[in-house]
Every structure is written in C-alpha cells, then in structure tokens.
Amino acid sequence: MSRIESGGPRHFHEELTRLKGLLLEMSGEAEALVRLSVDSLLEQDLAKAQEVIDGDDRVDELELEIDRVAHEILALQQPMAGDLRFITMTMKISNDLERVGDHSVNIARAVQRLADLPPFGRAPEVAEMASLAIAMLSDALDSFVRGDAQAAGEIGPRDDRVDHLYNSMFRVLLTHMMEDPRRIGPAMTTLLISKNLERIADLATNVAEDVIFMVEGRVIKHGTGRSSGPAGG
Amino acid sequence: MSRIESGGPRHFHEELTRLKGLLLEMSGEAEALVRLSVDSLLEQDLAKAQEVIDGDDRVDELELEIDRVAHEILALQQPMAGDLRFITMTMKISNDLERVGDHSVNIARAVQRLADLPPFGRAPEVAEMASLAIAMLSDALDSFVRGDAQAAGEIGPRDDRVDHLYNSMFRVLLTHMMEDPRRIGPAMTTLLISKNLERIADLATNVAEDVIFMVEGRVIKHGTGRSSGPAGG
Numbered sequence: 359m360s361r362i363e364s365g366g367p368r369h370f371h372e373e374l375t376r377l378k379g380l381l382l383e384m385s386g387e388a389e390a391l392v393r394l395s396v397d398s399l400l401e402q403d404l405a406k407a408q409e410v411i412d413g414d415d416r417v418d419e420l421e422l423e424i425d426r427v428a429h430e431i432l433a434l435q436q437p438m439a440g441d442l443r444f445i446t447m448t449m450k451i452s453n454d455l456e457r458v459g460d461h462s463v464n465i466a467r468a469v470q471r472l473a474d475l476p477p478f479g480r481a482p483e484v485a486e487m488a489s490l491a492i493a494m495l496s497d498a499l500d501s502f503v504r505g506d507a508q509a510a511g512e513i514g515p516r517d518d519r520v521d522h523l524y525n526s527m528f529r530v531l532l533t534h535m536m537e538d539p540r541r542i543g544p545a546m547t548t549l550l551i552s553k554n555l556e557r558i559a560d561l562a563t564n565v566a567e568d569v570i571f572m573v574e575g576r577v578i579k580h581g582t583g584r585s586s587g588p589a590g591g
Numbered sequence: 592m593s594r595i596e597s598g599g600p601r602h603f604h605e606e607l608t609r610l611k612g613l614l615l616e617m618s619g620e621a622e623a624l625v626r627l628s629v630d631s632l633l634e635q636d637l638a639k640a641q642e643v644i645d646g647d648d649r650v651d652e653l654e655l656e657i658d659r660v661a662h663e664i665l666a667l668q669q670p671m672a673g674d675l676r677f678i679t680m681t682m683k684i685s686n687d688l689e690r691v692g693d694h695s696v697n698i699a700r701a702v703q704r705l706a707d708l709p710p711f712g713r714a715p716e717v718a719e720m721a722s723l724a725i726a727m728l729s730d731a732l733d734s735f736v737r738g739d740a741q742a743a744g745e746i747g748p749r750d751d752r753v754d755h756l757y758n759s760m761f762r763v764l765l766t767h768m769m770e771d772p773r774r775i776g777p778a779m780t781t782l783l784i785s786k787n788l789e790r791i792a793d794l795a796t797n798v799a800e801d802v803i804f805m806v807e808g809r810v811i812k813h814g815t816g817r818s819s820g821p822a823g824g
Contacts, residue, residue, distance in 0.1 A: 422810055429675060436669045442662060449679065450686070532779065536772040542765060577655055 373431045374441065380427060381448050384420040385499040388455040391417065391462035392495060392558060396488040398469045399551060410466035417459035424452040439575070447572040451502065454561045454568075458495065461554040461561075468551045478544030483527045487555045490520050494562035501566060507573040513566035514578070520559040527552050606664045607674065613660060614681050614688075617653040618732040621688040624650065624695035625728060625791060629721040631702045632784060643699035650692035657685040672808070680805040684735065687794045687801075691728065694787040694794075701784045711777030716760045720788045723753050727795035734799060740806040746799035747811070753792040760785050 391410050398406035428449050431437065437445055472478070494513055501510035531545040567578055624643050631639035661682050664670065670678055705711070727746055734743035764778040800811055 425810075429679065432665065432679070433671060433675050438666055442666050446662065446665070446679075446682065450682075453683070453686070532775060535768065535775050539769040539772060542768050542775070546765065577658075 370431075370435050370437075373427070373435070374444065377424065377427050377431065377445065377448055380420060380424050381452060382503065384417060384424065384452055384455050385502070387413065387417050387420065388458045388462075389492070389495055389499065391459050392492055395462040395465040395469070396492065396555075398466055399472075399488070400485060402469070402473065404470060404473060407466040407469040410462050414459045414463045417456060421452045421456040425449055440572075443572045443575060447568040450568050451565050454564050458558055458561050461558050464554045465551050468547050468554075472544060472547050475544045475547065476540055478541060478548065481527060481530070481548055481552075483523045483530075484548065484552055484555070487520055487523045487527075487552055487559075490516065490523075491555045491559040491562065494520075494559050495565070498562045498565040498569065501569045502572075505569075505573050507570045510566040510569040510573075511578075514563045517559050517563045520556055524552055524556040603664075603668050603670075606660070606668070607677065610657065610660050610664065610678065610681055613653060613657050614685060615736065617650060617657065617685055617688050618735070620646065620650050620653065621691045621695075622725070622728055622732065624692050625725055628695040628698040628702070629725065629788075631699055632705075632721070633718060635702070635706065637703060637706060640699040640702040643695050647692045647696045650689060654685045654689040658682060673805075676805045676808060680801040683801050684798050687797050691791055691794050694791050697787045698784050701780050701787075705777060705780050708777045708780065709773055711774060711781065714760060714763070714781055714785075716756045716763070717781065717785055717788070720753055720756045720760075720785055720792075723749065723756075724788045724792040724795065727753075727792050728798070731795045731798040731802065734802045735805075738802075738806050740803045743799040743802040743806075744811075747796045750792050750796045753789055757785055757789040 391413055394406050394413070395410045397403065398410060428445050431445055494516055498510065498513050501507070501513070528549065531549050535542045535545045570576060570578055624646055627639050627646070628643045630636065631643060661678050664678055727749055731743065731746050734740070734746070761782065764782050768775045768778045803809060803811055
C-alpha cells in the first residue's frame with residue numbers, strides 16, 4: 359500500500375487547508391493526552407490513565423495521515439518557499455506531537471505502577487513542571503495556528519525553568535531514596551514522570567523552533583541549547 | 592538568513608547525490624559518537640567522553656545542512672514518488688541521527704559523573720545493550736545505503752532483546768539500591784546510561800522503518816509497537 363495516492367485534481371490551497379486541519383486535530387488530541395495524563399497523576403485516577411493509553415492510537419493514526427497528505431501535495435503540486443516550509447514543518451511537528459503522545463502514555467503507565475507502590479508524599483515540583491510543560495505546548499501550537507514567530511520565540515527560554523525544576527527534583531528524590539529504601543520504587547517512578555514532562559517541554563520548544571522556521575525561514579535550533587540535566591536521558 | 596537559497600542550476604541527480612553524501616557523513620559521525628561514548632564507559636576514559644561532547648556539534652551542523660539542501664531540491668525541482676520519499680526520509684533520518692548524537696552526549700556526561708561517584712560493579716547487561724544498539728544502528732544505516740528494505744525489516748524485531756535487557760537491568764539496579772543506599776548514585780547513573788542505549792536502539796528501528804517507506808512506499812510504523820519498559824521515558 360502506498361502512502362502516495364493520486365488525490366484527484368484538488369485545488370492546492372484546499373489541500374493545504376486539509377493538511378492544516380489534520381495538524382490542528384492532532385495538536386488538540388496530543389495536548390488533551392498530556393492534560394489527561396497529568397490529571398490522572400494528580401488525582402490518582404486510574405481510569406484517566408487508561409484513557410490516555412487508549413487515546414494515543416488516534417494520535418499515531420493522525421501522524422501517518424499527515425505524512426500521507428504532505429507527500430501527496432509535494433508529489434502533485436510544486437509548492438514554493440513559504441508553502442514548502444509549511445508542509446515540511448507540518449511533518450516535523452506531527453512527528454514531535456506523536457512523541458508527546460508517547461510521553462503521555464509513559465506518564466499514564468507510571469501512574470498505574472504508582473498505585474501498587476507504597477504511598478509517597480507529593481512532590482510539588484511535579485505539578486509545577488506539568489503546568490509549565492502544558493502551557494509551553496499549548497502556546498507553541500497556538501503560535502503555529504496564528505503563524506506568529508514572535509510568540510514562538512518566547513517559548514524556548516521558558517524551558518530553562520522546567521530543566522531547573524527537573525534537576526532540583528532529581529537531587530531531592532535521590533536524597534529521599536538514600537534516607538529510606540522503601541521510597542526507592544515510588545521516587546524512581548516519580549522521577550521518570552518528571553523526565554517525561556521535561557521531554558514534553560523540550561518538544562514544545564522544538565515545535566516553536568519549527569514555527570519560526572516556517573514563518574521566517576530562519577533557523578534558531580542548536581543555538582538555544584537542547585540542554586541535558588544531570589539525568590539527561 | 593534563509594535556509595532556502597537559490598542553489599544555481601545544478602543537475603537534479605547531482606543534488607540528490609549531494610544530499611545522500613551528507614546523510615552518509617552524518618551517519619558515520621553519529622555512529623562514531625555512539626561507539627566512542629560506549630568506549631568511554633567501558634574503559635572509564637574521560638578524554639573519550641569529552642571527545643563525544645565536542646564531536647556532537649558537527650552532527651548538529653549536518654542536520655541543518657541536510658534540511659537546507661532538501662528544501663532547496665524540493666523548491667527548485669519537482670521530485671516524484673521514489674525521489675520524493677528519498678528526500679523526506681533523509682530529513683527524518685537526519686533528525687533521528689541528531690538525537691542519536693544527543694544520546695551519546697548524555698552517555699558521555701554520565702560517564703563523567705560516574706568518575707566522581709563510589710565505584711560500582713560492572714553491569715554486564717550494559718555492554719550487551721551497547722553492542723546490540725550499535726549493531727542495529729549500523730545495520731539500519733547500511734540498509735539505507737543499499738536501499739535494502741528486506742535488511743531494514745530485520746532490524747525492528749531485534750529491539751525486543753534490548754527492551755528486555757533494559758527491563759531486567761531496571762529490576763536488578765533497583766534491588767542494588769535497596770540493599771545499599773551508597774549504590775543509589777552510581778546505580779541511577781548506570782540506569783540512565785542504559786536508558787540512552789535503549790533509545791538509540793529505538794531510533795535505529797525508526798531509521799529502518801523510514802528505509803522501508805523510502806524503498807517500498809509502505810508504512811510499518813506503529814504496528815511494531817514502540818514499546819515502553821517499566822521505566823519508559
């Protein structure tokens with residue numbers, strides 16, 4: 359089965375609108391999965407965790423559909439400059455959103471495991487990381503919708519706070535583990551949840567960088583430093 | 592600065608050859624970084640770890656250069672079917688290789704931290720994971736060079752063994768940590784190294800899937816399960 363099908367003589371702008379619509383749907387789904395996974399964590403709600411795991415299939419499907427439509431447009435039309443960047447960045451962003459979905463599933467699975475582990479005090483940093491990561495992702499997707507490179511440029515610097523929280527949690531949790539070995543299981547799981555949140559914030563930064571390239575044809579990657587904390591994974 | 596520059600009236604196949612040459616250079620660099628990071632770990636060689644950290648810049652540069660050339664070809668030519676898939680998959684693979692470089696850097700940084708931690712017995716699983724991940728990456732890149740979809744198809748299933756090793760290490764290291772809190776620091780660092788190796792094997796699988804799509808126009812993603820272990824990060 360080929361992803362490249364002759365799509366009939368659709369109008370070019372109609373095809374682009376269709377592609378944009380698919381990415382908006384995927385954005386909505388991916389962002390909803392992150393929110394739901396964080397809710398499942400904070401409310402210890404296993405039904406929500408399962409909903410995240412089940413919901414990721416739709417995100418995966420949308421990535422394939424976006425790749426298919428993008429290849430179709432590239433094969434049948436000859437998009438120039440701005441439109442071309444829109445198409446290739448849509449493919450890149452959908453790849454990032456697919457990974458956002460995977461990280462949400464990782465969080466949901468960790469919530470399921472936490473339920474079987476000894477209770478563990480709240481780590482307030484996790485809630486703050488979650489709220490920052492969600493806001494970064496939401497703003498990055500918003501900057502895509504509005505084609506707003508300036509707004510996109512304000513997202514990357516916010517990643518520093520998320521990295522700082524992750525590094526501070528890493529040290530705090532290590533201390534907990536050393537003080538009381540019964541805490542090792544839940545602390546490790548909490549650490550892995552926060553690692554997934556940190557990665558979601560990184561992916562939001564990637565999306566924002568892709569929006570800037572799409573709008574301005576200017577690359578800002580690799581200068582902003584894809585930083586790795588002490589537990590850089 | 593625009594990534595899309597008028598490249599002059601180069602011949603189409605010359606441009607494709609140039610793009611392929613860049614990806615081969617990037618493959619070589621990325622694979623060398625993984626090998627060097629594993630050597631730095633097994634030989635506890637901090638100079639090699641530093642070499643990995645310094646060498647990643649070239650991998651990052653090559654990703655940008657590949658994106659630039661790919662956009663140039665897409666804008667100035669109108670590649671069809673197979674060539675189009677070659678160009679878009681080259682962009683995707685270079686994105687994966689850039690992440691392989693990042694994971695090598697994470698391993699190198701972890702090796703530097705291990706040097707300041709209490710000595711920790713060898714974990715033979717790490718060496719096996721490293722050798723499997725390197726072989727998978729090397730074979731995936733080889734299948735790209737040869738356009739060999741059958742060889743690419745044999746790579747994904749090998750990821751199961753890597754996941755199995757990671758999950759088994761996770762349990763073993765958790766036990767070590769519970770038995771002796773002094774082992775928590777080095778065990779956590781070792782776990783993070785193995786997580787990075789597990790991710791490199793995942794990325795090799797992604798590359799192999801992209802080779803299959805490039806050669807056959809057939810999608811095998813999402814069916815093969817991008818599995819997450821108990822510590823899926």
